[in-house]
Amino acid sequence: MNNILNFLEKLGASARSSLSGLGSCTRLFFLTIIYSSDSFKRFNLTIKEIYFTGVLSLVIIIVSAFFVGMVLGLQGYYTLEKYGSSEAIGVLVALALVRELGPVVTALLYAGRAGTAITAEIGLMKTTEQLSAMEMMAVSPIARIVAPRFWAGMISMPILATIFSMVGILGGYFIAVLIIGVDDGAFWSQMQANVDFHNDIVDGAIKSIVFGFTCTLIALYQGLVAPPTAEGVSRATTKTVVISSLSVLGLDFVLTSFMFV
Amino acid sequence: MEKVKLDIWVGIFVALGIIAMFYLATRVGNLTSNDVKKTYEVKAYFENIGGLKPRAAVKASGVVVGRIGSIIFDPEAFHAVVKINIDDRYAFPTDTFANIYTAGLLGEQYLSLEAGGDDVDLKAGDLIVHTQDAVVLEKLISQFLYNSAGDDDDKDKD
Amino acid sequence: MEENLISINNLSFGYGKDLLHKDINMQFNRGKVSAIMGGSGCGKTTILRLIGGQLNPNSGNVTVDGKVVHEQGREGLRNIRRKMGMLFQHGALFTDLSVYENVAFPMREHTDLPENVIKDLVLLKLNAVGLRGAHKKMPAELSGGMARRVALARAISLDPDIIMYDEPFAGLDPISMAVICDLIRSLNDALGATSIIVTHDVAETFSFADYIYFLADGGVAAEGSPKQLLASKLPFVKQFIHSEKDGPVPFHAEAPEYQSDLSL
Numbered sequence: 283m284n285n286i287l288n289f290l291e292k293l294g295a296s297a298r299s300s301l302s303g304l305g306s307c308t309r310l311f312f313l314t315i316i317y318s319s320d321s322f323k324r325f326n327l328t329i330k331e332i333y334f335t336g337v338l339s340l341v342i343i344i345v346s347a348f349f350v351g352m353v354l355g356l357q358g359y360y361t362l363e364k365y366g367s368s369e370a371i372g373v374l375v376a377l378a379l380v381r382e383l384g385p386v387v388t389a390l391l392y393a394g395r396a397g398t399a400i401t402a403e404i405g406l407m408k409t410t411e412q413l414s415a416m417e418m419m420a421v422s423p424i425a426r427i428v429a430p431r432f433w434a435g436m437i438s439m440p441i442l443a444t445i446f447s448m449v450g451i452l453g454g455y456f457i458a459v460l461i462i463g464v465d466d467g468a469f470w471s472q473m474q475a476n477v478d479f480h481n482d483i484v485d486g487a488i489k490s491i492v493f494g495f496t497c498t499l500i501a502l503y504q505g506l507v508a509p510p511t512a513e514g515v516s517r518a519t520t521k522t523v524v525i526s527s528l529s530v531l532g533l534d535f536v537l538t539s540f541m542f543v
Numbered sequence: 544m545e546k547v548k549l550d551i552w553v554g555i556f557v558a559l560g561i562i563a564m565f566y567l568a569t570r571v572g573n574l575t576s577n578d579v580k581k582t583y584e585v586k587a588y589f590e591n592i593g594g595l596k597p598r599a600a601v602k603a604s605g606v607v608v609g610r611i612g613s614i615i616f617d618p619e620a621f622h623a624v625v626k627i628n629i630d631d632r633y634a635f636p637t638d639t640f641a642n643i644y645t646a647g648l649l650g651e652q653y654l655s656l657e658a659g660g661d662d663v664d665l666k667a668g669d670l671i672v673h674t675q676d677a678v679v680l681e682k683l684i685s686q687f688l689y690n691s692a693g694d695d696d697d698k699d700k701d
Numbered sequence: 702m703e704e705n706l707i708s709i710n711n712l713s714f715g716y717g718k719d720l721l722h723k724d725i726n727m728q729f730n731r732g733k734v735s736a737i738m739g740g741s742g743c744g745k746t747t748i749l750r751l752i753g754g755q756l757n758p759n760s761g762n763v764t765v766d767g768k769v770v771h772e773q774g775r776e777g778l779r780n781i782r783r784k785m786g787m788l789f790q791h792g793a794l795f796t797d798l799s800v801y802e803n804v805a806f807p808m809r810e811h812t813d814l815p816e817n818v819i820k821d822l823v824l825l826k827l828n829a830v831g832l833r834g835a836h837k838k839m840p841a842e843l844s845g846g847m848a849r850r851v852a853l854a855r856a857i858s859l860d861p862d863i864i865m866y867d868e869p870f871a872g873l874d875p876i877s878m879a880v881i882c883d884l885i886r887s888l889n890d891a892l893g894a895t896s897i898i899v900t901h902d903v904a905e906t907f908s909f910a911d912y913i914y915f916l917a918d919g920g921v922a923a924e925g926s927p928k929q930l931l932a933s934k935l936p937f938v939k940q941f942i943h944s945e946k947d948g949p950v951p952f953h954a955e956a957p958e959y960q961s962d963l964s965l
Binding site for chain 2: 330332333336340441442447451474477487
């Protein structure tokens with residue numbers, strides 16, 4: 283009986299802390315918006331952050347995209363061939379990437395690479411009292427540190443997702459047409475006939491913007507609330523990846539049911 | 544990290560993103576090939592629309608000339624009212640046939656317009672009188688069974 | 702002009718239920734170097750944070766130049782902080798900026814000075830702490846003592862009226878300690894500033910401070926000039942100054958009876 287009560291107590295406590303975390307995150311978002319004028323007036327700050335979150339993620343995104351595209355091409359071909367529709371491989375690869383895999387996989391990789399970097403950096407700045415020092419110098423850390431990273435993430439994620447989709451399609455083309463031997467014309471023409479710019483590509487872009495917002499905000503929040511110890515910062519980076527990934531997958535379901543059903 | 548080098552890399556990054564977007568829009572999507580911008584609306588009544596959906600293709604001689612607008616059920620006349628958006632560039636005579644065909648064996652259903660010979664063209668709001676419903680598999684089978692039963696009867700009579 | 706630039710009036714503060722400071726009063730006179738001393742965990746650094754407005758008191762107030770700190774809006778707080786410079790315990794230099802950029806930071810954020818003027822000022826400040834030659838280095842390349850001196854140069858970047866030091870002597874070698882000692886005194890006099898030092902280094906502090914506060918048990922246990930305190934008969938002060946192992950601050954933390962704890 284005691285065990286059950288304990289378990290329920292822990293469940294309630296964790297639900298309450300999750301809700302309060304969500305609330306604090308929302309508050310951070312509004313503060314970031316309020317203090318965002320510097321990120322645009324002194325765009326150099328944001329550019330620097332775009333470099334660190336976006337440019338440095340290019341390698342992992344491009345390599346992953348190529349492999350994902352190739353796997354889609356391979357798996358898709360052997361399944362479609364059974365129904366005599368192997369020429370639809372272009373459509374399969376393109377739609378899977380543009381609608382789902384582009385935004386989602388990019389978001390997961392982004393959370394792992396750029397998200398953890400942001401959390402660790404801010405957590406470390408908190409631990410070494412750099413944020414406190416900035417506050418005492420009458421410079422808002424939100425304006426100077428948080429907001430530029432937020433906007434950089436919002437700009438970088440859609441760009442990365444689009445690049446992912448493009449490279450993935452090229453990977454699928456490479457396998458299907460160049461290696462397996464599907465007809466080049468059929469590959470592209472079927473794709474063009476069935477992929478709609480407004481419904482598929484733009485919706486995919488909207489997804490990636492939402493994911494960019496989510497992952498960056500979570501990374502920033504975890505960095506700011508990390509306990510100022512080495513262990514605290516390391517646990518915060520883990521939490522960033524876990525919470526970002528779960529949020530992205532959950533949001534993907536919600537967005538997909540709005541957009542494509 | 545020098546400021547100039549930083550700016551160059553970020554510029555390359557953003558340029559790559561724009562290129563990727565263009566690529567997807569033109570090569571992958573249907574943005575260039577399908578500009579159904581200005582359309583005029585006509586309607587047609589069907590007993591059975593089969594699997595026809597809004598935004599399905601409207602083709603003439605196999606070329607996409609428009610999109611299905613809305614499909615609603617008329618509860619007084621008990622038929623389906625299909626609103627069809629035809630590209631402004633194409634005019635069809637008033638005795639055009641509107642048939643529901645299937646693309647491929649298991650493909651999606653689309654509306655095919657076959658032009659008649661009338662001098663007067665369809666205007667916005669007009670009704671296409673000649674229609675052919677979608678083929679429903681069950682009816683086809685029962686027709687087939689009915690016909691073969693009929694043949695057997697004839698044979699018996701002989 | 703008030704003689705007390707900073708005044709702490711009937712201040713009570715605590716995280717949660719236990720109060721760290723109970724109804725304390727402290728005054729810091731213009732142009733003087735004051736020290737706040739006490740055992741670890743008695744709330745010395747918290748006083749600095751309360752003065753700077755990073756924390757709000759539970760009751761009572763802190764006034765800086767007549768203005769109550771926790772009643773200030775964003776603009777008011779900004780104006781108060783612009784007159785302050787703070788040296789954090791391990792320097793807290795911005796690790797992604799060079800030494801030059803670190804010292805130039807407050808100038809760039811709060812003034813519209815042209816680049817050549819900023820350059821002269823930065824080198825001036827670095828020269829005052831003896832590190833003009835190191836201006837191109839990154840914080841990671843500096844030793845602890847050097848990092849703290851650069852942080853000091855950054856703290857005096859805008860010629861503040863109030864300079865606060867959080868444990869400036871912690872972990873330094875004797876030479877660096879002597880350097881910092883000298884700098885605190887000379888900078889205070891040169892800038893006409895008011896300095897507040899939080900520390901538990903007796904020998905160094907007593908050599909140059911004008912007034913010293915001792916904190917214990919949430920209140921001011923003793924206060925006075927170094928000469929007055931050296932002559933004090935208070936047992937707490939004597940234990941602290943003469944570094945005695947046991948006295949009013951007991952050696953043993955609270956524990957049950959020794960015999961009952963052991964398994965004999």
